[in-house]
Amino acid sequence: MELQISSRVCQNLLITVALLICFSGIFYTYYQPNITWLKWPTVSRSNSCSEICISALKMPNQTEMVNNTCVVNIISIRNLLTQTEAVTQTDPDTILLIWMWPFGAKFDLGRCSSLFNIHGCRLTDNRSQFNNSHGVLFHHRNIREDDMPTLPRPLFQKWIWMNMESPSNSAPHSTLNNLFNLTATYRQDSDIMVPYGRISEKTGGSTTYKIPHKNKFVCWIVSNWSSKYKRSQYYENLNQHISIETYGHSVSRPVSKKDYLDLVSSCKFYLSFENSIHKDYITEKLYNPLKLGTVPVVLGPPRKNYEELIPGNAFIHVDDFSSPKELAEHLKLLDQNESLYRQYFTWREHFVASSTYFGLEHACWACDHIRRYKNYRVVRDLNSWYWG
Known part of the structure; x- marks a missing residue:
């Protein structure tokens, strides 16, 4: 009672x-x-x-x-x-520690707000801030077991695994499982998805796009040549039917950064051939030609995967043709018919292409993610997810 x-x-x-x-x-x-x-x-x-x-x-x-x-x-x-409280600019800053610079390339740590409209995030590379950092960013290629944090890990801290290389071009580590809370990669199933580029709606409404002057037919810049690559084999076959202007270290015709923009924009078509084929692995080889006003001819994942990220009439896919010879005939037709060629630029009246700020964009969006989402998360089997 x-x-x-x-x-x-x-x-x-x-x-x-x-x-x-x-x-x-x-x-x-x-x-x-x-x-x-x-x-x-x-x-x-x-x-x-x-x-x-x-x-x-x-x-x-x-x-x-x-x-x-x-x-x-x-x-x-x-x-x-x-639970409905929104993130405001008056909240204390979320601190993201960049444990190692991706490929050793440093970038400006103070541009999250100006470039991406991300506020309340503070990036640092000062390892003495480890205990105060809400997140720590690790670049896969630079991970070494003798260079990982040794201090006890704060319970609130999230570790973010960053990798922009395809599984074929990056080796797994046996100690990665159960170590990270979040992933930041080009893949759409990542926690923080950062593609190699983006198609965005134009500000200020639609405008007529002026195609850059063209004095070259088909171009390709390649510095990593291997006869085992599918792209190398396809190029050899395609080159039997049309003339291709080839540049890069592999053919002893290097292109400087200064000359790159003018060269690519002067080509009617550019071979955007990926060095390995994996889902979502669509790199700057596509986005740079798009940005510079050239029609990319892509070799990579299926067309369906490309169309998840860019308009279907913005590119030509090698899979749309039964053979390299048939593709060559189509390119010749477009070269001779200005009206048909211009159809690959109609999307530009409403959209614009841009490239990713490598490293900086990953850090900014990772910081913004952990600022907004406080839930617990752990990547238990990273190796199987990425390389399985």
């Missing part, structure tokens, strides 16, 4: 506390008292404090009996009230 009375008292106390919280929230929401220390989460009218409080009161009994003493657990109510 005494236990039943105590339980009833606990339930009444819970309801009383919940009502006090609700009335305070309603008062603050609607009357906006000028008290700086009273900080309730911003709640929209469509999801008002009163509605949240009512739903909280409908939750299962949150009282406990410990040594016949009533303990009221209102954590669930507090969590429910704060």
